Amino acid sequence: MALTPTAFDWVCTLVRKESAIVLEKGKEYLVESRLVPLARAAGAADVSAYVDGIRLRPDRRAQTAIVEALTTNETSWFRDGAPFQAFSTAVVPALKQARATTRSLRVWSAASSTGQEAYSLAMGLQDSVVAEGWRAEIIGTDLSTEVLEKAKAGRYSQLEMNRGLPAPLLVRHFTRVGTQWQVNDNLKKMVRFQQLNLTSSYAALGQFDVVFLRNVLIYFDLETKRDILSRVRKVIKPGGYMFLGGAETTLGVDENWDRELIGRVSVHRPKNGGQA
Structure with a gap:
């Protein structure tokens, strides 16, 4: 039926x-x-x-x-590739210059699902930031408590590992446990997960240098998209960045953002420095 x-x-x-x-x-x-x-x-x-x-x-x-x-949405390691390339080759170097006095970076993986995006970001920061003595923190949030428990556990099946994770990173950052793979502690300690509804307050999260809000706005109506983008602007530090999904844009939704093209990826930055 x-x-x-x-x-x-x-x-x-x-x-x-x-x-x-x-x-x-x-x-x-x-x-x-x-x-x-x-x-x-x-x-x-x-x-x-x-x-x-x-x-x-x-x-x-x-x-x-x-x-x-x-x-609960589909996810994978380094999903779509290009945004993570732009993050590593352009955004992180720019932020390292801008944050040279604090030597600290905070990244928000919104709608992080089972954690692959957050851990992918942590892998990218391990060599470029943490290895140089910087502090890096990634906050992963999702509405679903079920997927967050899996993200916190950091344990994935072979099929899940095969979805986008290069073999050298698998060997370096994960340990085989039976038929599954466990994220190593040096990576896991960089990432924290918590439950959050994107239509609620973000104040308790603090401020971020980069927000990954990818492939989630497409599920909301215009009014909700506008409200979420306004809230995100308020938690981005001056000079910070936001990444959206390939099918998402601020155009016609919230005009308080500037767009910059890095390769073939559009990154978004709050106008007038942010936190407006």
Whole structure:
């Protein structure tokens, strides 16, 4: 039985209320495929029956599980390649000159999922910053507590490691544990993960030199995008940078950003120095 309109509409309303993510018509297959494991675990006949049971008899834990299932995104090591190249070859050297007195860099990996982006950034900073006596900290945040637990554990399957991680970095930064790979402590201590809804306050996170807000704005409506970009501007240190996904832009959303082209990657910087 296909997902009923009533069940789909209820899920869309729940996800938008809890995360501000918009699921539009045409996403029925996505919703159904993401919720099949939950329905099976609950012993429901199908996804519609599972959703209707929660809709008619509200269960907070089950509602959270639905939201997490639908807000968990695909990720990989050094995803898309070019942004990490721009980060290592242009952004980090520029920041090393600008932050020479403090010798410290902070990076925010927003919507960090299971941690591959945050650990990829840590690998990039290990030689260029930490090895020279600098302090580097990466904060990874996500709405889903489930993916954050995996990120904190820093343990991945061989299939996950094969998604974008060069063999030399695998050997250098990970240790084989049974059939899985564990991130080494020298890398792990650079990264901290915590739960955060991007529509809430960021004040407790502190200030950042670089924000990776990649492949997440596409899920929000215009008003929410504008609000998030405004909040991000306030936590970027003067002279800092923001990276968006390849299909994302500040143009027509928040005009308080300047764009710079590094190779084929657009980086964004708050106008007038930031924290406006």
